[in-house]
Amino acid sequence: MHTLSPADTVLLPSGRDVAFFAEHGWFLSRKLLADTEIDALVAATEGFYAGERSRCLPVRPPQLKYWKPEHGAVKRENDYVHYESDAIAELCLKPLIGAAAARLLQVREIRVLQATLIYKPPVVDEPTNIVPLHSDRHYWATSASDNIVTAFIPLHDCGEENGTIAMVDGSHRWPESGVDERVAAGQFAAGAPATWEALVAAHAARNGSTLDPIPMVIPKGHMSFHHSRTYHGSGANRTGRPRRAISLHLQDTANTYREITLADGTLATYNHDWLVRRTPGGHPDYADPEYCPLLWSTP
Numbered sequence: 001m002h003t004l005s006p007a008d009t010v011l012l013p014s015g016r017d018v019a020f021f022a023e024h025g026w027f028l029s030r031k032l033l034a035d036t037e038i039d040a041l042v043a044a045t046e047g048f049y050a051g052e053r054s055r056c057l058p059v060r061p062p063q064l065k066y067w068k069p070e071h072g073a074v075k076r077e078n079d080y081v082h083y084e085s086d087a088i089a090e091l092c093l094k095p096l097i098g099a100a101a102a103r104l105l106q107v108r109e110i111r112v113l114q115a116t117l118i119y120k121p122p123v124v125d126e127p128t129n130i131v132p133l134h135s136d137r138h139y140w141a142t143s144a145s146d147n148i149v150t151a152f153i154p155l156h157d158c159g160e161e162n163g164t165i166a167m168v169d170g171s172h173r174w175p176e177s178g179v180d181e182r183v184a185a186g187q188f189a190a191g192a193p194a195t196w197e198a199l200v201a202a203h204a205a206r207n208g209s210t211l212d213p214i215p216m217v218i219p220k221g222h223m224s225f226h227h228s229r230t231y232h233g234s235g236a237n238r239t240g241r242p243r244r245a246i247s248l249h250l251q252d253t254a255n256t257y258r259e260i261t262l263a264d265g266t267l268a269t270y271n272h273d274w275l276v277r278r279t280p281g282g283h284p285d286y287a288d289p290e291y292c293p294l295l296w297s298t299p
Ligand SMILES: O=C(O)CCC(=O)C(=O)O
Pocket: 118, 131, 136, 150, 152, 163, 164, 165, 232, 233, 234, 245, 247
């Protein structure tokens, strides 16, 4: 059973905030992490980059994002940091964040889906720092539920100058354009952004959008939430400091694995499918508490 202190309860999204999220597909939170918690997170992530692990993934799934020092001064992305580092998990898996997500999605319980540690090096023309517009749903075709939200948690003040995340307003309400989009999403994931960008632009035009993403200006300790279907991306880090963040993906507990065949005849997969336990029906169990711990249950 989770409970919040009265001081934390006032930090939750209000009824008006929930309506804003439903309309726009994104929301900027109040200060959910204290400066001391953020500073401790920076230290924990530096430990992670120096090689500290509480445990290691038993296998490396094919689409795993896993930066290693030998990759050099490119954008760093490390999936499953909540599994591999207890120090990071203890700080970023804060029930208050789960409670805020539950409010926004209007569900009672929230499980972790994934936590990715991200670091954009302070290299102004580093191409890997640019994140093309996409929706997270394209990574999660095997999830039955749309009720997945991401808390993008910068570990410092974050604005346009350091390449903050930017949202295409209301794009979570665009209807899916069909199977071809899922194939293109696969190409995007495999690194073919030109095809992908043309597809997103056409999809936006059909929905009356000119693709003008709104940069999230996020003070330290605050975070931006976006719906799994909201298109978003981010630009260059033009400062002399790294842009550090944790992308905490949170699912409704009703979410389950679904089998989905892509247009090319192959089955869609997600990294979890190599790691999590199986359901009695033999499918990957997205409620496996080792990888997808319960973050919030409304009392
Ligand atoms: O690192 C970024 O700017 C983008 C992160 C992202 O795509 C996400 O949090 O879903």
